[in-house]
Amino acid sequence: MTDAPDRRRAILEGAARVIARRGVRGLRVADLAAEAGVSTALVYYHFKDRRGILRHALAFIGDRADRYTAAAEEGPAVRPADPRELLERTFLLEFQDLPEVRENSTAWGELRAHTVFDPELREELAAAGAAWAAEVAELLGAVRPAAPAGAVAAAAERLTALLEGLSVRWLSGLLPLRHARELMREAVRVEVDRLGPDPDATRRDV
Amino acid sequence: MTDAPDRRRAILEGAARVIARRGVRGLRVADLAAEAGVSTALVYYHFKDRRGILRHALAFIGDRADRYTAAAEEGPAVRPADPRELLERTFLLEFQDLPEVRENSTAWGELRAHTVFDPELREELAAAGAAWAAEVAELLGAVRPAAPAGAVAAAAERLTALLEGLSVRWLSGLLPLRHARELMREAVRVEVDRLGPDPDATRRDV
DNA sequence: GTCTATAAAGCGATAGAC
DNA sequence: GTCTATCGCTTTATAGAC
Numbered sequence: 001m002t003d004a005p006d007r008r009r010a011i012l013e014g015a016a017r018v019i020a021r022r023g024v025r026g027l028r029v030a031d032l033a034a035e036a037g038v039s040t041a042l043v044y045y046h047f048k049d050r051r052g053i054l055r056h057a058l059a060f061i062g063d064r065a066d067r068y069t070a071a072a073e074e075g076p077a078v079r080p081a082d083p084r085e086l087l088e089r090t091f092l093l094e095f096q097d098l099p100e101v102r103e104n105s106t107a108w109g110e111l112r113a114h115t116v117f118d119p120e121l122r123e124e125l126a127a128a129g130a131a132w133a134a135e136v137a138e139l140l141g142a143v144r145p146a147a148p149a150g151a152v153a154a155a156a157e158r159l160t161a162l163l164e165g166l167s168v169r170w171l172s173g174l175l176p177l178r179h180a181r182e183l184m185r186e187a188v189r190v191e192v193d194r195l196g197p198d199p200d201a202t203r204r205d206v
Numbered sequence: 207m208t209d210a211p212d213r214r215r216a217i218l219e220g221a222a223r224v225i226a227r228r229g230v231r232g233l234r235v236a237d238l239a240a241e242a243g244v245s246t247a248l249v250y251y252h253f254k255d256r257r258g259i260l261r262h263a264l265a266f267i268g269d270r271a272d273r274y275t276a277a278a279e280e281g282p283a284v285r286p287a288d289p290r291e292l293l294e295r296t297f298l299l300e301f302q303d304l305p306e307v308r309e310n311s312t313a314w315g316e317l318r319a320h321t322v323f324d325p326e327l328r329e330e331l332a333a334a335g336a337a338w339a340a341e342v343a344e345l346l347g348a349v350r351p352a353a354p355a356g357a358v359a360a361a362a363e364r365l366t367a368l369l370e371g372l373s374v375r376w377l378s379g380l381l382p383l384r385h386a387r388e389l390m391r392e393a394v395r396v397e398v399d400r401l402g403p404d405p406d407a408t409r410r411d412v
Numbered sequence: 413g414t415c416t417a418t419a420a421a422g423c424g425a426t427a428g429a430c
Numbered sequence: 431g432t433c434t435a436t437c438g439c440t441t442t443a444t445a446g447a448c
Contacts, residue, residue, distance in 0.1 A: 004413080023323045025231040029442065039415055044443065046413095106322060113319035115378040116312060117229045126380055158393050161371035162364060169367060172321040174332055187364050194396050210431075235424065245433055250425065252431095 008046050008056075011036045015057035016064075020103040024054060024110040058121070061107045062128050064100075083142035088188050090139060094163060095170060095181045105167050112164065133160050140195065147195035155191040162187055214252050214262075217242045221263035222270075226309040230260065230316040264317055264327075268334060271310045275299060289348035294394050296345060300369060301376060301387045311373050318370065339366050346401065353401035361397040368393055 002010075014036030018027050029050055033040045047053045094105055115121045137156040141147070166184055169175035175183075208216075220242030224233050235256055239246045253259045278299050279292060300311055321327045343362040347353070372390055375381035381389075 002413085007413080021323075023231070023320075025229070026323060028440090030440095040442085041416080041444080042414055050442070109319065109322065112374055112378065113315065114229075115380070116315065116374065117227075117232060119379060122379055125378070129375075129380060154389060154392060158368060158389055161375060161389070162368045163371070164374065165367035165369070165371035168318055168322065168370065169335075172318065172331070173325060173328055174321070174335060183360060183364055183367070186360060190396055190400050193400075208431085213431080234422085236422095246424085247426080247434080248432055256424065 004046070007038070007042070009060075011038065011043055011046060011053075012057050012060040015053060016061050016103055016107055019057060019061075019110055020106040024114045027054070029053070055121075055124075058107070058111050059124065061104060061111075062124070065104045065108065066131075083139060084192065087136075087139040087143055087192070088185055090136070091159065091163060091184050091188060092181055094167060095177055095184060097177055102171070106171055109164070109168055109171060129160070133157055136160055140192070143192055144195040144199070146199060151195060155195060159187060159191055210252070213244070213248070217244065217249055217252060217259075218263050218266040221259060222267055222309050222313060225263065225267075225316060226312040230313070230320050233260070235259070264313065264330070267310055267313045270306065271314070274306065274310075289345060290398065293342075293345040293349055293398070294391055296342070297365065297369060297390050297394060298387055300373060301383055301390060303383055308377070312377055315370070315374055315377060335366070339363055342366055346398070349398055350401040350405070352405060357401060361401060365393060365397055 011032065015027065015032050018032050018035050022028075022031070027050075029040050029043055032053070033043050036043075043053065047056060094101065111121065111125060115125050133153075133156045136159060137152050140152045140156055141149075144152070163184065166175065166180045170177060170180045217238065221233065221238050224238045224241050228234075228237070233256075235246050235249055238259070239249050242249075249259065253262060275296065278295060300307065317327060317331060321331050339359075339362045342365060343358050346358045346361055347355075350358070369390065372381065372386045376383060376386045
């Protein structure tokens with residue numbers, strides 16, 4: 001009836017929701033099937049086994065996260081492309097009380113946590129992490145063009161690692177959203193300042 | 207034969223090893239029993255149920271972490287109590303390739319990740335986290351006595367959250383130990399500098 | 413492609429002997 | 431205190447009809 005790619009997609013969307021709700025290790029094939037409105041047998045028809053479901057679901061979630069990050073970077077189009085604003089906004093995107101953001105953050109957190117015990121997922125995570133760090137490094141480079149590449153790369157790694165730490169605290173209810181956002185914003189300022197003086201400062205106050 | 211406290215301890219040590227290897231959610235009572243060299247029935251004789259085992263195991267691991275943190279803060283006794291050194295050393299303690307450190311870090315990472323889906327553990331984690339943040343804030347205060355308390359508290363929160371993010375990357379093999387240590391060390395410097403000038407600087411170079 | 417039904421295995425927890 | 435044996439529920443995975 002329904003064609004295969006659509007069904008696969010529906011199953012993966014169901015998997016994303018279940019993972020966000022119960023975690024990677026709390027995912028039961030029966031739950032996922034119910035969530036997608038299909039039988040467990042159909043899940044096994046489309047995917048080899050539980051592990052395969054997980055692999056595809058995590059890849060699917062990764063793609064989705066890329067997409068909403070890219071979309072928000074274009075922004076409300078009103079704003080001039082101030083690189084510092086852009087940098088800050090990129091990080092704050094991860095701290096929003098929207099179902100899609102929560103789902104993605106939760107699922108990524110699970111993926112990272114799970115990789116500690118399942119090295120098979122390492123490569124996939126490493127690729128995604130490197131792309132994300134490179135993107136941040138590029139934004140940082142735009143804000144402080146004179147900074148040495150090594151320092152920029154290190155700052156990008158610290159900021160992305162901090163984001164992950166804060167994200168877990170927020171999602172587990174240990175840190176209010178507002179506070180998480182403030183800490184993240186301030187960290188961006190600290191790291192940017194560390195990379196040298198604002199090259200555009202003359203316009204304003206020198 | 208063996209007296210009860212020893213057996214309990216042996217079981218908890220086994221639990222710590224199994225948690226480090228398979229995670230909190232990957233812990234099977236049978237595995238833990240095998241690891242400790244006892245039967246599953248004996249585990250249930252000493253602990254009410256799986257949940258109870260977990261609670262005690264995490265408390266046990268927490269105590270151990272306290273102990274090695276405290277011990278290392280006293281240091282090799284050779285060194286004068288330079289507060290900045292002390293601060294740096296406290297953070298770097300978490301990044302060592304020793305079984306006990308790996309075990310503790312892994313277990314705590316699991317606990318944090320698990321709390322996202324199981325709010326019941328939240329209070330225990332919140333208490334431990336607050337104590338740890340307060341300790342760091344105190345060390346920061348010693349390094350920069352003139353800094354405002356709010357800024358010190360925020361810096362402590364960022365540094366501890368960063369530690370957690372870097373720890374997960376290290377444990378999952380995404381970040382070499384050496385690199386994690388460098389990033390952490392530099393972050394401490396960045397945050398300390400942000401809190402103001404060194405009050406002892408006159409002795410050296412002014 | 414999709415379902416119902418069920419086999420097979422995994423796992424928490426307890427009974428009862430010693 | 432400690433063991434062996436096992437119960438009973440949950441969960442993965444497959445068989446076979448449509």
